[in-house]
Amino acid sequence: xxxxxxxxxxxxxxxxxVLALLLAVIGLLHVRYGNWxxxxxxxxxxxxxxxxxVLLAAGLSILLGRLxxxxxxxxxxxxxxxxxxxxxxxxxxxxxxxxRHIGIAVSVTVLVGAxxxxxxxRDALRPGLIAMVALAAGAVxxxxxxxxxPILVANPILF
Amino acid sequence: MMEFLAEAFxxxxxxxxxxxxxxxxxxxxxxxxxxxxxGDMAIAILLPFVFVMEPAAALGLLVGIYKxxxxxxxxxxxxxxxxxxxxAAATVIDGYQAKLKGQPNRALHTALYSSIIGxxxxxxxxxxLALPLAAVALMFGPVEFFALYVVSLTxxxxxTMGKVARGIAAAALGVMLAMIGRDPITGAQRLTFxxxxxxxxxxxxxxxxxxxxxxEIIVQAGRAWMRRSxxxxxxxxxxxxxxxxxxxKDRLDWPTFRATLKATLLGTGMGTFIxxxxxxxxxxxxxxxxxxxxxxxxxxxxxxxxxxxGVAAAEAGNSATSGSTxxxxxxxxxxxxxxxxxxxxxxxxxxxxxxxxxxxxNMSLIYALFIMLIYxxxxxxxxxxxxLPVYSRLAMIRGEYVLPVxxxxxxxxxxxxxxxxxxxxVLLAAGLLGVGLRWFGVPLGPxxxxxxxxxGLEQSLRQALMLGRNDWTHLVQSPIAIGIxxxxxxxxxxxxxxxRARPESADGAAxxxxxAT
Numbered sequence: 001x002x003x004x005x006x007x008x009x010x011x012x013x014x015x016x017x018v019l020a021l022l023l024a025v026i027g028l029l030h031v032r033y034g035n036w037x038x039x040x041x042x043x044x045x046x047x048x049x050x051x052x053x054v055l056l057a058a059g060l061s062i063l064l065g066r067l068x069x070x071x072x073x074x075x076x077x078x079x080x081x082x083x084x085x086x087x088x089x090x091x092x093x094x095x096x097x098x099x100r101h102i103g104i105a106v107s108v109t110v111l112v113g114a115x116x117x118x119x120x121x122r123d124a125l126r127p128g129l130i131a132m133v134a135l136a137a138g139a140v141x142x143x144x145x146x147x148x149x150p151i152l153v154a155n156p157i158l159f
Numbered sequence: 160m161m162e163f164l165a166e167a168f169x170x171x172x173x174x175x176x177x178x179x180x181x182x183x184x185x186x187x188x189x190x191x192x193x194x195x196x197x198g199d200m201a202i203a204i205l206l207p208f209v210f211v212m213e214p215a216a217a218l219g220l221l222v223g224i225y226k227x228x229x230x231x232x233x234x235x236x237x238x239x240x241x242x243x244x245x246x247a248a249a250t251v252i253d254g255y256q257a258k259l260k261g262q263p264n265r266a267l268h269t270a271l272y273s274s275i276i277g278x279x280x281x282x283x284x285x286x287x288l289a290l291p292l293a294a295v296a297l298m299f300g301p302v303e304f305f306a307l308y309v310v311s312l313t314x315x316x317x318x319t320m321g322k323v324a325r326g327i328a329a330a331a332l333g334v335m336l337a338m339i340g341r342d343p344i345t346g347a348q349r350l351t352f353x354x355x356x357x358x359x360x361x362x363x364x365x366x367x368x369x370x371x372x373x374x375e376i377i378v379q380a381g382r383a384w385m386r387r388s389x390x391x392x393x394x395x396x397x398x399x400x401x402x403x404x405x406x407x408k409d410r411l412d413w414p415t416f417r418a419t420l421k422a423t424l425l426g427t428g429m430g431t432f433i434x435x436x437x438x439x440x441x442x443x444x445x446x447x448x449x450x451x452x453x454x455x456x457x458x459x460x461x462x463x464x465x466x467x468x469g470v471a472a473a474e475a476g477n478s479a480t481s482g483s484t485x486x487x488x489x490x491x492x493x494x495x496x497x498x499x500x501x502x503x504x505x506x507x508x509x510x511x512x513x514x515x516x517x518x519x520x521n522m523s524l525i526y527a528l529f530i531m532l533i534y535x536x537x538x539x540x541x542x543x544x545x546x547l548p549v550y551s552r553l554a555m556i557r558g559e560y561v562l563p564v565x566x567x568x569x570x571x572x573x574x575x576x577x578x579x580x581x582x583x584x585v586l587l588a589a590g591l592l593g594v595g596l597r598w599f600g601v602p603l604g605p606x607x608x609x610x611x612x613x614x615g616l617e618q619s620l621r622q623a624l625m626l627g628r629n630d631w632t633h634l635v636q637s638p639i640a641i642g643i644x645x646x647x648x649x650x651x652x653x654x655x656x657x658x659r660a661r662p663e664s665a666d667g668a669a670x671x672x673x674x675a676t
Contacts, residue, residue: 111563115562115566119558149575
């Protein structure tokens with residue numbers, strides 16, 4: 001398991017090197033064959049081109065460095081479950097749409113409460129506390145975004 | 160001049176501004192003390208509210224948050240062995256050991272005093288250096304500014320601890336993201352891929368909030384999700400409850416603190432210098448101060464075993480970056496750190512362009528900011544001294560209650576800043592980008608600095624080339640530019656030598672600290 005984990009990290013770094021290289025090559029091809037308007041001072045492709053070359057060099061350095069160097073465990077391995085990434089982003093989209101169509105106070109209370117429930121440890125679930133925090137958050141958000149820094153929300157169903 | 164000073168004092172000492180500074184300190188210590196949240200995240204989320212606030216009040220709030228979070232990070236580092244912020248990672252090494260030795264109060268007070276001393280020293284350097292440097296910068300042309308931009312990006316990447324190639328790649332990615340939209344010279348669209356929404360470019364606020372805050376929230380939510388089932392509660396709460404905390408156990412007396420003063424002053428000097436360099440950051444300053452203090456200590460063998468000198472050096476080094484990190488921003492308009500970038504964004508939102516003319520054009524506000532920097536330290540000291548026992552409980556606040564609220568605030572705050580739906584999608588995309596880069600172990604600071612510095616870099620390069628009739632050697636013909644390049648080379652060599660000659664124990668300690676982050 002440990003061996004797999006270390007290998008995964010090594011591939012992660014290699015993966016970033018490959019990604020950087022790919023992006024740089026695609027970018028340089030785009031600079032070469034893309035539809036760029038000529039302009040003074042080297043043209044508007046100059047800085048993007050320099051950035052792609054720097055990315056190319058960095059990508060090569062990462063790849064060569066990782067391939068050449070002996071393995072050294074990295075203490076900064078980060079594990080982010082895919083479900084958290086997808087869930088977080090979907091929650092964000094749902095939250096924004098709900099605020100615009102349902103209303104700030106109700107959306108915040110319901111969605112913040114739901115997220116708290118989903119993230120709370122099962123052996124230490126405190127529904128009463130979650131309800132209180134969610135209601136307070138709904139009230140604070142309503143105050144902040146209708147009174148302090150009002151946002152444009154067209155006729156939400158609730159409030 | 161006296162007129163401006165009087166105006167500045169009136170602005171800075173108005174009850175509203177002082178109240179916001181106090182609130183900021185409270186918020187800053189809270190977010191600093193809770194592992195996973197940081198002052199940068201809080202500043203990023205509050206950026207949209209800068210629009211609706213008086214500039215001085217908004218600056219007071221942001222200064223308070225920044226200062227509070229610098230010390231807040233050390234609370235959980237000492238009390239529970241978990242650094243609240245990256246800058247407090249070096250404080251864990253001796254702070255937590257001191258706590259285990261039964262000296263939590265001494266360690267916390269040492270951290271507080273050295274943090275305030277380091278912070279104040281750094282603020283004074285900023286106040287006395289920013290104006291002369293800005294005056295020098297007024298003589299700079301495109302060639303000199305191009306040299307400064309190149310040097311900042313090089314330093315940002317080169318001083319990213321152990322990740323130079325990844326730092327350079329991140330900086331290049333940031334510059335590329337900044338190129339999306341219209342060419343500043345001809346107005347032609349580029350890199351929009353046919354999407355009219357991208358013709359205006361990517362907004363600074365959604366990118367900053369997305370990369371710093373949203374990605375961190377998703378990572379923390381992932382951790383909460385992984386430990387929600389079973390009894391894997393080896394987190395802060397469980398550890399805090401198991402360890403307990405009794406503030407009356409020990410007291411920090413003057414002779415004990417006096418023994419740490421040398422380390423505090425060393426940390427202040429190191430931190431102030433490192434903080435003024437673009438990209439070096441609080442974490443590097445803290446570890447380097449710790450290493451140098453150990454080397455010059457009479458009791459180096461006690462470092463790593465609960466040495467208060469170690470706590471003092473790390474905390475002073477960490478906090479001493481807080482004032483000097485604004486020097487490149489105020490003097491040259493180049494943000495030297497993520498925090499400076501966030502303050503730069505706040506200033507831009509207030510209609511103030513950071514750069515050499517900024518101080519002259521906004522004399523009273525900038526001097527008011529200087530006054531705020533100083534009295535915020537005093538506020539931080541008084542409040543923290545009084546509330547230290549309460550603060551140590553802040554780290555016990557559970558992430559699952561905070562994260563959804565913070566994410567909601569980030570989304571609606573970004574929307575409130577521009578009422579643009581596009582910005583919300585950019586925010587979420589930037590969050591995804593931030594998570595991806597973190598997963599790959601790529602530092603986020605260089606990406607953001609590349610994004611902010613990119614337009615200035617392009618403008619100065621193309622203006623310089625136009626002036627030199629497309630002759631690239633024109634870029635290295637200015638004595639000032641050559642001096643800037645040589646100075647940077649000297650700094651890089653100096654850092655390389657210092658890092659290379661670091662004692663074994665400090666390296667180990669540093670690694671441990673980083674691992675604990």
